[in-house]
Amino acid sequence: MAQDKNGDSSQEQPVEHPGRRSFFERFFKAVLGLWGAVFAGVVLYYVKAPSGLQAFEEKSMRVGPLSDLNVGEARFVAHE
Numbered sequence: 455m456a457q458d459k460n461g462d463s464s465q466e467q468p469v470e471h472p473g474r475r476s477f478f479e480r481f482f483k484a485v486l487g488l489w490g491a492v493f494a495g496v497v498l499y500y501v502k503a504p505s506g507l508q509a510f511e512e513k514s515m516r517v518g519p520l521s522d523l524n525v526g527e528a529r530f531v532a533h534e
Contacts, residue, residue: 517531 517529523529
């Protein structure tokens with residue numbers, strides 16, 4: 455065993471494969487980046503105003519004044 459200047463004996467450490475480590479680092483960065491992009495898309499979809507919905511006035515139709523409808527009376531109106 456060789457000793458360094460501090461008196462510690464140096465032992466050879468097993469060589470790790472840098473290719474495997476870098477692959478997993480890149481893989482996890484890609485997965486987390488994809489997850490972040492999907493999360494941001496979901497948040498933006500939730501926040502943005504709905505553009506395809508009709509306004510209340512477009513969904514309602516006029517059938518006459520409310521005073522013409524007496525209590526206990528019902529009318530059926532054909533809606534197209």
